[in-house]
Amino acid sequence: MNHLQLEKLLNQFLKPELIKDYAPNGMQVEGTQDVKKIVTGVTASQALIDAAIERQADAILVHHGYFWKGEPEPIRGMKGRRIRSLIKHDINLYGYHLPLDIHSQIGNNVRLAQLLNITVEGGLEGHEQSVSLFGKLEKPLTGEQFSARIEQVLQRAPLHISPDYMNKTIETVGWCTGGGQDFIELAASKGLDAFISGEISERTTYTAREMGIHYFAAGHHATERYGVKALGEWLAAEHGFDVEFIDIDNPV
Incomplete structure (x- = not known):
């Protein structure tokens, strides 16, 4: 599926316009236009990105993405490394916060x-x-x-x-x-x-x-593993994507 069509599909299902949020919902980093393999996870950490790169994923779908209200805007340090990894490997990043809670x-x-x-x-x-x-x-x-x-x-x-x-x-x-x-x-x-x-x-x-x-x-982390996992399962069952949920250990 085209990466913009996937965003439209997710928006239709999750309806982010219905709730005011602290971060942008939808595509946060643009990658390849053709999406077949999707990795899902709770947070777009470097460990999750590395796992997606290893699996040659076209997209990452998370609950906790980037560009939160009040966070520093410069793309440098940890934030820069994460985003450079996504761009270098042509991986789309989609994030849905409160729409995935409710x-x-x-x-x-x-x-x-x-x-x-x-x-x-x-x-x-x-x-x-x-x-x-x-x-x-x-x-x-x-x-x-x-x-x-x-x-x-x-x-x-x-x-x-x-x-x-x-x-x-x-x-x-x-x-x-x-x-x-x-x-x-x-x-x-x-x-x-x-x-x-x-x-x-x-x-x-x-x-x-x-x-x-x-x-x-x-x-x-433990209470928010299951929404994004279920969303990935829906994409696989209803729309034929190859989806893999990766649970990066987090004791918090």
Whole structure:
């Protein structure tokens, strides 16, 4: 497929125009016009680029791309090396941030819910483009049981902050993959039993304890592997691309 047609296809599916973002969504670095082999990954790190070069990929599709709001503009240092590698090897880079978090079929939030057996009930912010969701477990679990489920699914132990009422069981859950820890207050104000995000801030501990809600920091990378992987699988199944997901280890 032509590289511009691929961008159009992705835009039609992910609808980036519906949400204001911190980085450009779509093609970020232009490469070869003919795209057959695609590498997908969470972040456009040098390690992912090197892996794509090794596999002779025509395009890289990521959740965390480049040109974030407020970042230095000069193309030098680490940023320069990454972009030079893409241009030298004629590789297209496509990045989709919030559109890949909120998508109702393959988004990071929806995929995490499916993996953890949470039934999605709606957006925590009360609208369709909410970057945080809430839902319900099939049966109540203790904090320790739910922590064990997260560890089994994501293959890493989450940081679990218990509320002051230690024996509170979990049935209703809010979540926001990645750096969504500040939605915890909204989740607690709505009476949810638990909240999950990728990252944790110092203040999150006290919020969980004082507002009576279980909190699980499950890893920014770990919670955001599944949307871009599912997007690649959709491109392969529906449009015949040769797609390979590469998981670059990241403990954060």
